[in-house]
Amino acid sequence: MLLFLSMVTTCMFYQREGPSKPAASDGLTIGPFLLTPRMIYVGVVTNLISFLPLFVVMELFRRSKLRVGYINQLKKAINDHFDGADWGKESQQGDRAKYAESPAAAVNPPASVRQVDVEEKKLPKQVRFPWWVRIIAWSILVIGTAVSALFTTFYGIQFGDETCKKWISSLFISFFSSVMLSQPLKVLMMAAFMALLCKKNSVDEEEFLDDEEEVLNELGQRNGLQMDEEWLHEDDLEGQRGQCRSGIQPPSGELLERARERRLKEKKMFDILREISFYMLFYFLLLFVTFAFRDPNAYVLKEQMERLLLPDLGMTSGEGIPGISTEEEFWNWMQTKFMPGIRAGPWYNNDPPLLQRGFTGDRVARLVGYAIMRQKRVRMDTCSVLPSVRYLVGHCVESYSFSAEEKSDFSPKWQAYDPNKTSSKPQYEAFKFTSGSALKNMGPYMARQYTYASGGYVFQFRGSLSAMQANINELKTLQWLDRQTRAVFIDLAFYNPNVNLFGIGTIVFELSGTGGMVGIYRFQAANLLSFLGSGLKSFEIACQVLFCLMLLGMIIKELRNIYKQRKAYFWSIWNLAELFILFGSVLSIAAYAYVIYETSKLTEEFSKYGGNVYLNFQYVAFWNEYLTYFTAFIVFVSTLKFIRLLRFNKRMGMMGDVVRIAAKDIRQFFIMFFIMFCAFVQTFHLIFLQRLYGYSTFLYTMEQLMQIALGKFKFLELYESEPILGPLIFAMYAIFVIFILLNMFVSILNEAFAKVKDDVEKQENEHEMVDFMVQKAMMFVGLGQSRAARAYFGHNLASTDYRNQSLDEQLNVTLPSRVDKLLAFINKTYLRGGPKAKPYKVEAPELEEPQQKVKVAAE
Numbered sequence: 001m002l003l004f005l006s007m008v009t010t011c012m013f014y015q016r017e018g019p020s021k022p023a024a025s026d027g028l029t030i031g032p033f034l035l036t037p038r039m040i041y042v043g044v045v046t047n048l049i050s051f052l053p054l055f056v057v058m059e060l061f062r063r064s065k066l067r068v069g070y071i072n073q074l075k076k077a078i079n080d081h082f083d084g085a086d087w088g089k090e091s092q093q094g095d096r097a098k099y100a101e102s103p104a105a106a107v108n109p110p111a112s113v114r115q116v117d118v119e120e121k122k123l124p125k126q127v128r129f130p131w132w133v134r135i136i137a138w139s140i141l142v143i144g145t146a147v148s149a150l151f152t153t154f155y156g157i158q159f160g161d162e163t164c165k166k167w168i169s170s171l172f173i174s175f176f177s178s179v180m181l182s183q184p185l186k187v188l189m190m191a192a193f194m195a196l197l198c199k200k201n202s203v204d205e206e207e208f209l210d211d212e213e214e215v216l217n218e219l220g221q222r223n224g225l226q227m228d229e230e231w232l233h234e235d236d237l238e239g240q241r242g243q244c245r246s247g248i249q250p251p252s253g254e255l256l257e258r259a260r261e262r263r264l265k266e267k268k269m270f271d272i273l274r275e276i277s278f279y280m281l282f283y284f285l286l287l288f289v290t291f292a293f294r295d296p297n298a299y300v301l302k303e304q305m306e307r308l309l310l311p312d313l314g315m316t317s318g319e320g321i322p323g324i325s326t327e328e329e330f331w332n333w334m335q336t337k338f339m340p341g342i343r344a345g346p347w348y349n350n351d352p353p354l355l356q357r358g359f360t361g362d363r364v365a366r367l368v369g370y371a372i373m374r375q376k377r378v379r380m381d382t383c384s385v386l387p388s389v390r391y392l393v394g395h396c397v398e399s400y401s402f403s404a405e406e407k408s409d410f411s412p413k414w415q416a417y418d419p420n421k422t423s424s425k426p427q428y429e430a431f432k433f434t435s436g437s438a439l440k441n442m443g444p445y446m447a448r449q450y451t452y453a454s455g456g457y458v459f460q461f462r463g464s465l466s467a468m469q470a471n472i473n474e475l476k477t478l479q480w481l482d483r484q485t486r487a488v489f490i491d492l493a494f495y496n497p498n499v500n501l502f503g504i505g506t507i508v509f510e511l512s513g514t515g516g517m518v519g520i521y522r523f524q525a526a527n528l529l530s531f532l533g534s535g536l537k538s539f540e541i542a543c544q545v546l547f548c549l550m551l552l553g554m555i556i557k558e559l560r561n562i563y564k565q566r567k568a569y570f571w572s573i574w575n576l577a578e579l580f581i582l583f584g585s586v587l588s589i590a591a592y593a594y595v596i597y598e599t600s601k602l603t604e605e606f607s608k609y610g611g612n613v614y615l616n617f618q619y620v621a622f623w624n625e626y627l628t629y630f631t632a633f634i635v636f637v638s639t640l641k642f643i644r645l646l647r648f649n650k651r652m653g654m655m656g657d658v659v660r661i662a663a664k665d666i667r668q669f670f671i672m673f674f675i676m677f678c679a680f681v682q683t684f685h686l687i688f689l690q691r692l693y694g695y696s697t698f699l700y701t702m703e704q705l706m707q708i709a710l711g712k713f714k715f716l717e718l719y720e721s722e723p724i725l726g727p728l729i730f731a732m733y734a735i736f737v738i739f740i741l742l743n744m745f746v747s748i749l750n751e752a753f754a755k756v757k758d759d760v761e762k763q764e765n766e767h768e769m770v771d772f773m774v775q776k777a778m779m780f781v782g783l784g785q786s787r788a789a790r791a792y793f794g795h796n797l798a799s800t801d802y803r804n805q806s807l808d809e810q811l812n813v814t815l816p817s818r819v820d821k822l823l824a825f826i827n828k829t830y831l832r833g834g835p836k837a838k839p840y841k842v843e844a845p846e847l848e849e850p851q852q853k854v855k856v857a858a859e
Contacts, residue, residue, distance in 0.1 A: 001057070001141055004148035005050040011155035053144060060137035064129045265772050273773075276645050282554065283638055285547040286585075290631045292540045293592075297499040298525035305503050305523045308341040308361055321507075321519035330488075330509060330517060331476050335469055342371055342492065343465040358611050360494055365503060368606055369615035371492035374434070374456035377406040377484045399513045400450045400486040407433050407455075412478045427475045430459035440616040445489070447508045448520050452487055460614065461492075485511050493617040502526045504621040526624045528599040551585050558582060574644045577637050584634040591627040595620055654756050662752035669748060673741050680733050681705055687729065691721040709738055 311323040311333060324333050344356040344363050353359070358367050383398040398404055409417040410431045422428065436443070436454025444451050459475060461468055481488070490507040507521045530540070558578055562569045569575050598620045606615060643655075659666075681701050688695035694704045694717075707713060708730075718726035778789050 001054065001145050001148075004145050004152065005053065006046050007152045008148040008155070009046040009049050011152055053140075057137050057140055057144075060129065060133055060140075063127060064133040064137065065131045266776075269773055269776065272645075278550075279641070279645060282547075282550050285543055285550060286635065286638055288543050289540075289547050290635055292543070293527045293530040294628075295499065295501055295525070295527045297501060298527070301496060301499065301501050301503055301525040302523045304362065305505055305525075306521075309338055309505065309507070310521065311337060321509075321521060324509065324519050325517050327481050327517065330481070331472070334472055338490070339461070339465060339468050339472065342367060342461060343468065345465060364498065365494040365496040367492065367494045367611070368502070368602070368617070369493065369611060369613050371461040371490065372439075372614055373430075373459045373461070373488060373490045374439070375430075375459075375480065375485055376400060376452050376456050376487040376489070378404040378486055379406045380484060397484055397513065400452065402453055405453060406484065409433055414479070414482065414484075425471070426460045426462055427471045427478065427480075430457055430475060430480060431478075432457065434458045439614070440619070442616075442619045442622050445506075445508070447487065447510055448518060449510050449512055450487075452489075456489065462612075481511075487511065491616070491618065493615065500527065500529055502528050502617065504617045506618070524621050524625065526621060528595060528620060528624065529603075548589065551582065551589075554578075555582055555586075574641065577641060577644075580637055581634055581641070584630050584637075588627055588630040588634065591623050591630065595623050595627065598623075654753075657756045658749060658752045661755055662748050665748045665752075666745075669741075669745055673737075673745075676736060676741060677705065680729075680737065683729060684733075687725055688718070688721055692717055705733065705737075708733065709742065 310321060324330055341361040344353040344359040344361060346352060353363070356363060359365065360367065378397055378400055380397060381395055382404040383396040385393050385396045411418050411421050412428060412431055414431065434455055434457070439455060439458065441454030444453055457480075459471075459480070463471070488509045488511075491505070493502060493504045495502050503523065503525055505521065505523045507519065509517050509519045511517050558575075561575070602615050602617065602620070605613060681698065684695055684705060685698055685701040688701075693700070694714075695701045704713075713730075715727075715730065718730055720726075778786070783789055
């Protein structure tokens, strides 16, 4: 009703404007909406107008009585226990008539008459409306909503686009100001008014207790006295009346204990459900944000870069880029494959590629800046030649190292630098050293054989395809590659607007002191402009903001847990996992923000210079790659945390129990396994070091032996390299590591699992929450007495263990004790000579149902 009243009242303010046109204004523009001071005024006034009818409807609901009150339910329950006998007004009227005729009544008036005297001294009762006033309130609510919706529709037909925008803006202001401001203020003001002026009024409580006492008095008049009788010992009964003022006695200890346990289960169930719901929302937001900047077209773009720039990789064996192992092959690949791949060539009819300047060879992607090729060199005579062979070799050039790197400027053909022979051509600038800071390199680059520093001797791929090919030919003639060259890096980046992805590539050719050339490459497709796009991208940004807010809430929660638990917090592996998720998420957000910032700077620089500049995307690619690593591990740990969320079931924690029981044996096993494994790694590495690439380094050897343990190996390579030692060492590794050690590990786990499985029924099933949740769910949907409930639990769920007790059931518990007290009083007063006589014990017959006890007592 609040929403529709706000809608119709705001429509009344704009009914005279009609389909107005947009006009210039100094208001605040939010998307298609314009916010002006008049709109704010309309929203506030609308809120004040709609306050009055809402307040009236709320008061009608609050002050209306229930149709079936507590006293009526109590009388109905008592009537059911007494076979529906009519009692009440007639009994009370007869008692009052007897009081008027009997002189003895002046001394001890009946309880009903005394009750009238007490009621005259009570405070004025609160104004309460009959129960049918609720029907009037519901009618006002429905009619007001319907009429408001109808007139809102009529007004909306008359409005134009601009007036509709003004109306919606005012409506939002009115509705949200009412929800966020006026409604809370109204609650606070009403609470303060009732607390300060009205203070504490016990009228409702007194009325409730008086009605209850009236029922009990009438019950006593019917069962204890006739119309011509009165109580002999009224004083004794007065004390009992004071003690038994409440109609229902407190429940028994057993009932309280059962209710307490049930309430604890409910609280813990809601805590677990709240924790699971909150974490599920966080988890799905994490997945959405993580996969939002992972584009499925990335792999296709990477493959296209390989096909466009590299030779055929179909026969690649892992040793490098196939077909390029010498300098001659390198220059040939540069002329025939690489440069045609970074420049759009003529069309099929030999027409020039107009309007395709800067596009790649497939005419799809656009180079972001130009590509560069830089060389890493070492100084001459960085190593000494042995005297015995010095007559054969006069100079020595060692492998690459930071200390031996050459950083001087040279003239063409690596002659001493002469300033008079300099030129601005790329092939001549390639003999000058450029620092890493000038190139904005990210730092050392780890290739296959060595790690190289930033900077180098740079050649720029500028101009048309024919111009670049001519420059490369001249660069080859000038002997740009020689015996001091240790590595050649090629860096480039391009943007594909069709899929909104950047392609960042680095190709490295290493020329070690052993001779030859080994090439490696790394192409990466990055979604660096994920924040741009259609409305779906706006939704992604909204999810990212919501994820940040939820992450902030989880950080505050964990800080509170650390403050409460102190050092004990860090002893739980799940708490450490939570900290890893939080810190990893913060680092990922920082990396993502840095990637966006750097990408914006690079694209602005590209627009500023029109593409005639080198733009280094290596920093961006580096942080984008590590952002992928961060998010992958965060998703991994977050998924594992579901094991913790399902901890309330004892079978969910069996894996953790198995690891905990077998922890000591596993530690000892891994010590023995590590010793045995290292022995075989060293043996394989020393034997096959010079023959097989997979065993050329210690790390590669470890990888190969792990693959053999998993059943993936190339036995023929071992046999061809070492016909005798190869099969022998392989058989020893298979026997000791695979057949003995791995089977020992499986046996340790089997023994621990058997122990856990035997004790699983004895373990604590925390709160038995699975069954309890199923019970609550079945009772909620009304399947407590269904066949499914009987099949799952073995009985129906309609017993008092799973639902609140009705008033009828509460009377079944309290009335027998009341009847016992009545029999004890009769025994004490009448059967043994008065209140001073020794009590005579009268035992009520043991019957199955409490209702039968009540009948016997009444008789």
